[in-house]
Amino acid sequence: MLELCTISKAFLKGQPVLKxxxxxxxxxxxxxxxxxxxCGKTTLLRIIAGLEYPDKGDVYINGQAMxxxxxxxxxxxxxxxxxxxxxxLTVEENIAFGLKIRKIEKAQIRQKVKEMLSLVHLEGLGxxxxxxxxxxxxxxxxxxxxxxxEPQLLLLDEPMxxxxxSLRKKMQVELKKLQRELELTFVMVxxxxxxALAMADRVLLLYNxxxxxxxxxxxxxxxxxxxxAAEFIGQNNFFHFSQLAGQEYQFELGRFIxxxxxxxxxxxxxxxxxxxxxxxSVEKSYPVEIRNIxxxxxxxxxxxxxxxxxxxxxxxxxxNIQLEEGQxxxxxxxxxxxxxxx
Amino acid sequence: xxxSWFKYFLLMPGTLWLxxxxxxxxxxxxxxxxxxxxxxxxxxxxxxxxxxxRLFQWExxxxxxxxxxxxxxxxxxxxxxxxxxxxxxxxxKKSIQLFLLLLVVxxxxxxxxxxxxxxxxxxxxxxxxNRLLLSLGWIEEPLELLYNEAAVxxxxxxxxxxxxxxxxxAALEKLDTSLLDAARDLGAGAITVFLKIxxxxxxxxxxxxxxxxxxxxxxxxxxxDLLGGNRTLLMSNYIATRFSQARDWPFGATLSVxxxxxxxxxxxxxxxxxxxxxxxxxxx
Ligand SMILES: Nc1ncnc2c1ncn2[C@@H]1O[C@H](COP(=O)(O)OP(=O)(O)O)[C@@H](O)[C@H]1O
Ligand SMILES: [Mg+2]
Numbered sequence: 001m002l003e004l005c006t007i008s009k010a011f012l013k014g015q016p017v018l019k020x021x022x023x024x025x026x027x028x029x030x031x032x033x034x035x036x037x038x039c040g041k042t043t044l045l046r047i048i049a050g051l052e053y054p055d056k057g058d059v060y061i062n063g064q065a066m067x068x069x070x071x072x073x074x075x076x077x078x079x080x081x082x083x084x085x086x087x088x089l090t091v092e093e094n095i096a097f098g099l100k101i102r103k104i105e106k107a108q109i110r111q112k113v114k115e116m117l118s119l120v121h122l123e124g125l126g127x128x129x130x131x132x133x134x135x136x137x138x139x140x141x142x143x144x145x146x147x148x149x150e151p152q153l154l155l156l157d158e159p160m161x162x163x164x165x166s167l168r169k170k171m172q173v174e175l176k177k178l179q180r181e182l183e184l185t186f187v188m189v190x191x192x193x194x195x196a197l198a199m200a201d202r203v204l205l206l207y208n209x210x211x212x213x214x215x216x217x218x219x220x221x222x223x224x225x226x227x228x229a230a231e232f233i234g235q236n237n238f239f240h241f242s243q244l245a246g247q248e249y250q251f252e253l254g255r256f257i258x259x260x261x262x263x264x265x266x267x268x269x270x271x272x273x274x275x276x277x278x279x280x281s282v283e284k285s286y287p288v289e290i291r292n293i294x295x296x297x298x299x300x301x302x303x304x305x306x307x308x309x310x311x312x313x314x315x316x317x318x319x320n321i322q323l324e325e326g327q328x329x330x331x332x333x334x335x336x337x338x339x340x341x342x
Numbered sequence: 343x344x345x346s347w348f349k350y351f352l353l354m355p356g357t358l359w360l361x362x363x364x365x366x367x368x369x370x371x372x373x374x375x376x377x378x379x380x381x382x383x384x385x386x387x388x389x390x391x392x393x394x395x396r397l398f399q400w401e402x403x404x405x406x407x408x409x410x411x412x413x414x415x416x417x418x419x420x421x422x423x424x425x426x427x428x429x430x431x432x433x434x435k436k437s438i439q440l441f442l443l444l445l446v447v448x449x450x451x452x453x454x455x456x457x458x459x460x461x462x463x464x465x466x467x468x469x470x471x472n473r474l475l476l477s478l479g480w481i482e483e484p485l486e487l488l489y490n491e492a493a494v495x496x497x498x499x500x501x502x503x504x505x506x507x508x509x510x511x512a513a514l515e516k517l518d519t520s521l522l523d524a525a526r527d528l529g530a531g532a533i534t535v536f537l538k539i540x541x542x543x544x545x546x547x548x549x550x551x552x553x554x555x556x557x558x559x560x561x562x563x564x565x566x567d568l569l570g571g572n573r574t575l576l577m578s579n580y581i582a583t584r585f586s587q588a589r590d591w592p593f594g595a596t597l598s599v600x601x602x603x604x605x606x607x608x609x610x611x612x613x614x615x616x617x618x619x620x621x622x623x624x625x626x
Contacts, residue, residue: 046523049527050526051523051526051527070526071523071526071527072526072527072528072529072530072531073529076527077527077528078523078524078527080520080523080524080527081520082520084518084520084521084523084524085524086521086524086525086539087521087543088542088543097525097528097530097538098528098529101528101529101530101534102529145528146527146528149528149529
């Protein structure tokens with residue numbers, strides 16, 4: 001469907017923004033490109049859309065080279081970061097824009113605009129101007145304006161960034177449903193890791209203009225390959241292990257004996273929800289004091305502090321847990337929960 | 343209460359100024375247009391409307407129509423030349439924008455009369471342009487560049503171009519580039535982007551600029567006088583000569599009243615066109 005081969009791009013007098021990016025997207029797939037702000041996500045989308053040309057590399061859509069085709073000739077549509085609705089046109093006229101350019105019959109345009117309005121639940125708002133819409137409604141118009149052209153590939157640039165928290169969650173579900181039902185191919189860029197994991201079939205983590213890691217959401221979450229990936233996606237505790245003898249290592253909490261052979265020195269991460277507590281000392285458990293309990297609905301977060309002052313973030317289901325600040329407990333760490341990231 | 347009193351107090355100097363130097367003279371012109379004159383041009387307190395009836399004569403209309411035509415031409419030429427310039431200025435870096443805008447308004451630092459004389463030295467028979475073309479051997483005889491309508495058009499366009507460029511720039515500067523990207527993304531080529539996005543979104547500036555060029559160009563009399571010689575009779579210099587050589591103040595005043603009414607009608611149309619259609623501009 002979409003294939004990028006070693007795309008590189010630098011702007012005038014600047015660092016390269018993208019370095020040798022290659023990726024493939026299958027038909028009907030939902031790919032999320034995740035990365036911190038300024039890492040080149042928008043630039044990548046613009047290169048796919050044809051609004052920017054790469055310095056090097058090629059863009060293929062359905063096997064056809066598109067690298068030098070201008071945006072208006074590509075079978076791709078975009079939902080822009082701030083929607084970019086035409087302020088001088090009504091909702092209907094905005095949505096009809098693409099079809100009008102293709103000189104489709106008037107009656108047919110009217111029919112399709114109507115269908116689109118109902119698809120994105122904006123019936124009755126067709127005569128309004130963009131400034132008379134809420135953020136969520138604007139987003140739907142932007143979506144309808146792109147989808148009406150039946151693009152083979154839809155690009156979405158931070159489509160939820162301008163929405164408030166609760167609306168964002170709702171739109172995430174809706175957008176994903178739409179993509180499934182219409183069997184559309186989506187490439188969405190976002191800096192929100194939760195959003196990427198929740199919506200996409202596959203996530204591509206972009207950092208410093210390069211692909212840091214690529215995989216299914218749970219792969220990125222549970223097996224981050226680098227410190228950056230582990231830090232950027234979800235929350236993690238990091239430990240540094242150094243070999244004492246054989247499989248016995250020293251780390252921030254004390255001693256740990258691994259069952260596998262490992263390098264003499266490495267970093268490992270553990271998710272807060274994998275930090276187990278026990279009231280009695282068992283094997284591979286370490287004494288800590290509980291501080292800062294934060295209640296977050298279904299879960300509580302706490303900070304466990306060792307005698308040396310090292311802090312570990314933990315998470316537990318809120319039910320049936322009686323935890324108090326200042327309580328002295330043991331942290332239990334299992335080898336299987338440690339993700340070794342070099 | 344005190345506040346509103348204070349507000350009127352603040353408005354006083356402006357109101358006085360406008361009253362003294364705009365409203366009062368306009369009233370005088372209006373009054374004069376209904377007075378009579380004796381053979382020496384002296385105003386007499388005898389009311390008449392013959393000067394208004396004269397407006398319905400064809401000879402007078404020729405002048406008025408020629409004036410309107412020239413002003414329209416000036417406006418169109420200013421628009422065609424000013425638009426690309428304003429668009430270019432609005433798209434470069436902010437620091438360069440300021441510099442270019444400065445270049446656009448710098449001519450205002452010199453008297454417009456002086457600048458019009460400068461055109462004479464350029465265009466006249468022994469002028470710079472003719473001498474250059476002669477020395478290059480491109481022409482045998484000096485060209486008649488001065489004292490025709492084209493020279494007036496050139497001089498007026500030169501004089502009023504900034505009045506077109508500034509409002510156009512103000513409108514285009516607000517134009518978000520992502521809209522142009524969005525239009526292209528939806529399949530619009532360069533011409534469609536221009537016609538469907540850039541043009542409608544700069545309508546406000548086009549209207550304002552056109553008004554600012556069209557209206558004063560109707561009344562500017564020394565450019566047609568200096569560059570058009572006495573061959574180009576326009577409403578503006580026609581009015582001027584009614585007051586000077588012809589000593590026919592009542593008719594000059596009548597023509598002035600006509601000019602004022604025309605201007606007011608245009609301003610009214612402009613205002614009426616605006617509030618509704620540009621509701622979107624208030625919020626973005
Ligand atoms: N047109 C441009 N000219 C110069 N630099 C640009 C341009 N567009 C983007 N950049 C730079 O490229 C980098 C990546 O930008 P962008 O792709 O917008 O990042 P993201 O969308 O991930 O936040 C930024 O450092 C930005 O300043
Ligand atoms: Mg961006």
